[in-house]
Amino acid sequence: MSAPLTFDAVHAGDDLPELSYDVTATTIVLGALAARDWRPMHHDYDFAVNRNGTQDIFMNTPNQAAWFERYVTDWTGPKGRLGRMTFRMSGSVFPGDTMTLRATVESTETDSAGCGWAKLAVALTVAGEVKTTCSVRVAIPTDGDDNPWTRRGDQWVP
Amino acid sequence: MSTAALPPEVESLIGQVQYEEMGEFPVERGYVWTTCASVENGNPLYWDDAVAQDITNGPIAPPTMLSAWFRPHHWSPGRDVQPMPLQVHFDLKEIFGLPEAVMSDNTIIFYEPVRMGDRLRTRQILRSVSEPKTTKLGAGRFWVIDVEYLNQRDELVGVESYTGFGYRREGSPE
Numbered sequence: 001m002s003a004p005l006t007f008d009a010v011h012a013g014d015d016l017p018e019l020s021y022d023v024t025a026t027t028i029v030l031g032a033l034a035a036r037d038w039r040p041m042h043h044d045y046d047f048a049v050n051r052n053g054t055q056d057i058f059m060n061t062p063n064q065a066a067w068f069e070r071y072v073t074d075w076t077g078p079k080g081r082l083g084r085m086t087f088r089m090s091g092s093v094f095p096g097d098t099m100t101l102r103a104t105v106e107s108t109e110t111d112s113a114g115c116g117w118a119k120l121a122v123a124l125t126v127a128g129e130v131k132t133t134c135s136v137r138v139a140i141p142t143d144g145d146d147n148p149w150t151r152r153g154d155q156w157v158p
Numbered sequence: 159m160s161t162a163a164l165p166p167e168v169e170s171l172i173g174q175v176q177y178e179e180m181g182e183f184p185v186e187r188g189y190v191w192t193t194c195a196s197v198e199n200g201n202p203l204y205w206d207d208a209v210a211q212d213i214t215n216g217p218i219a220p221p222t223m224l225s226a227w228f229r230p231h232h233w234s235p236g237r238d239v240q241p242m243p244l245q246v247h248f249d250l251k252e253i254f255g256l257p258e259a260v261m262s263d264n265t266i267i268f269y270e271p272v273r274m275g276d277r278l279r280t281r282q283i284l285r286s287v288s289e290p291k292t293t294k295l296g297a298g299r300f301w302v303i304d305v306e307y308l309n310q311r312d313e314l315v316g317v318e319s320y321t322g323f324g325y326r327r328e329g330s331p332e
Contacts, residue, residue, distance in 0.1 A: 073199070085264075088262065
């Protein structure tokens, strides 16, 4: 995990460090069960192939969200606080894939409550093909004393 | 999404709160650690109590775990039927006779942090259903469902919005 980030160090156009990971059947099954997703397409090869028509079991949505969260907070440090994530899946992630997460800072803003936000465009690719894109709005401490996690009510506008 | 030409039983569901229910168990750290392990998330908020106390006034769950807290047990005593999470999604599959489905888009908005011991309540709201569409998966319809999450203090902790596509594979029987 990198050092905690402050808002003044974040600029539109910045690239986040890349993360690559070799996906196995254990990755898929562990992720699904951690999310309490018992549906067979995430652990049963025969069901996934012959019922769903996919090439193998595949990573479920909540586990992809967990991967995106880990990726973003690796960059922000623990004071980074997710506000919003929107993701679109255009393909699936299967055992044997090497998935790569990359992100660019699209924009930054300080809202009326003084919270510093970065909007990130994150992409999960396999062999250069985009499988999922994710737009992330994340709060970043404005300075060493700020802590977005203390914001509540109208001070927190995700 | 257009709601033109929808069956009345579907049109009447749009905007209605459905399936308001409590999670089956309190938020607990075992699943937090298993989830962090599944993605190798070393964020000290979830592993170091001193950091959690300093930053979030005690341990919290990763925000993206929201849906985990309302997924029913795979089995429990005396229950004959496996309840479906996101039941509205499965209702629509049934109504339209679409045996397969995938989720395409998902938006999550995070509000109050989820803390250990919280008992979350959820409610589902159907937002829209598309006209019939054909994709490479098959012929079917898209729909958007919101799931709102509240804690035991009635504070909103998050809203998830799902876009699903229910479909029938080409050549599969009606």
